[in-house]
Amino acid sequence: MDTETSGAPLMMTQRTANRGETEMIEPQAIPDAGPTGASNRLEVSDLSIYYGDFRAVEGVSMEIEARSITALIGPSGCGKSTFLRSLNRMHEVIDGARVEGSVRLAGQDLYGPGVDPVEVRRRVGMVFQRPNPFPTMSIYDNVVAGLRLNSKRMRRSETDVAVERSLRGANLWEEVKDRLDKPGSGLSGGQQQRLCIARATAVEPDVLLMDEPCSALDPISTLAIEQLMLKLKQDYTIVIVTHNMQQAARVSDRTGFFNIEGTGKPGRLIEIDDTTKMFSTPAEQATQDYVTGRFG
């Protein structure tokens, strides 16, 4: 994918934005240097996420720097996964989901009028908790699934290049290069997860979201994925949700702590700061209690 297509506007049609009379969305005016550019930062301002009448997440504002790893931690049910999914509009898969506030990727509002969620997801990829390679496809086809299913006409030589690049990028090439035509589901859990990462990076997104990518894996595989994340950070903006605080401390540059007051209450972002500070001298007592293991 060249910079021109990856930098394409998210807008399907250009029209006046609803919020703010004067605000005109002019995608062409926004500079975007593609995956290698530095402008792929995410700005979330006052984001609340609803499922029907239920407010799952309330008033989250944060800035996620390009080419860094941001970890989101917090107790179960505090809305960190929901928040993560709202960053590429995956939460909309559930009926009645909606948001208030805005999420901007390189200056463009992901929830602006006329924005196509499909286009958003091409720019913001995702890796899930449980490895989910397509069972009908070989390892090779899994990697190029994103390219093929987006109905791009690609020559075999081009996909060969993309497969090798993505698998090398996911530290999986050496292990599978001799059995690319075998089903992806025949790999081990850790290999499957790296295959899923290769699949996500093959479409060259700007941002990579990871929803507890190691929680179903053994320590060795977890280490492999963590090393991979540190490598991927050179090219991608990574946001990871994790229950493993050591993992957050090991890999992330910044850490955000989510908490919930009680059942039925919305989750909130308590604080977000540099990881070293969050794990040594956080500003909030709740964060201190959580990272030292006093609750959660």
Place this chain on the structure above:
Amino acid sequence: MTATEQTLTSAVSPSGASPLTAQQLSRASRVGIASAAVLIGLGINAVLGEVRWGWVVAIAAPTFVLLTYVASRLVEGQRRAVDRVAAATATMAFLVVMLPLISVLCTVISEGASRLDGTFLTGDLRLTPEDLMAQREGVAAGGAYHAIVGTLIITGLAAAIAVPLGLFTAIYLVEYGKGRLARAITTMVDVMTGIPSIVAGLFAYALFILIFGPGSRTGIAGGVALSVLMTPVVVRSAEEMLKLVPNELREASYALGVPKWRTIVKVVLPTAIAGILTGVTLAIARVIGETAPLLIAAGVAQSSNYNPFDGRMTSLPVFTYYQYVQPGIPTDAGVARAWAAALVLVIIVAVLFTVARVLAWILKPAGLR
């Protein structure tokens, strides 16, 4: 020593432990119980008069269960006894269910095989006077080629209508449908499942009168009648299969920026295709043996008709029915043709199942084989 103390000591010293082994009913004693049950069955029959095997089985089976329970209860204890009773009952239930299947297969093969010859597979029912004379002499005459062709055409048409219709309905219900419309469709599919087949035939007959004029009976009308019966079966089975596709796969596809329709076509359907195929085959098997609706909608013909839009068309079940009701002279010839037609129908269904199995295996995702 109290019971608690006993368990405590037994946990410490293996010598006082309750044994992990238990007495079991030996194979020989179980065979003995079974023989005794049969003998009791025979004995009661003999005492009451003539020995009828149905009655022997009807008495021996519950006697066997009862004796097994008592013996096992005495030797092995309560839990084992219940286990043996459950196992015996389940095995008997299985045998009872298998009985009609095996009986039907044996009868159809033994009665039908004699007339399953070249004449039967290539000829039709336009019998010349010479044929009729020969038939009186006991020479095989007449065939069901026209009925085989009719069955294939009518069922093919029914499948061509019902499979896309049912599959698209299932896709709508699983992937898109929500709220009142989806609930209404689900209810209507349920209601459709319960439509008596003859009503479906009447519907198709009435429908095609509007198109081809009064009294018309055609292959396509038969196909439509069968498709009415087939569609809900396809919807139901395809729906179940699509629901089995994990949501994670859909999400994985969406997260790659793949539009919903492409996700359905390229990820969901290939994952479910093996099950859908099996469901379609079952639906075809369900309608291929229908008689009543075709009697009304497609009528009866004595010779081959390859055009489903003009003229009557016979299918194998209708052929079988008429050969049995109006066998001609001598009656044996007609009845033999009826059996042979039934056998051909069974063979067609068997071939269909085999093909579907093979196809399903080939299409099944390599990772799930």
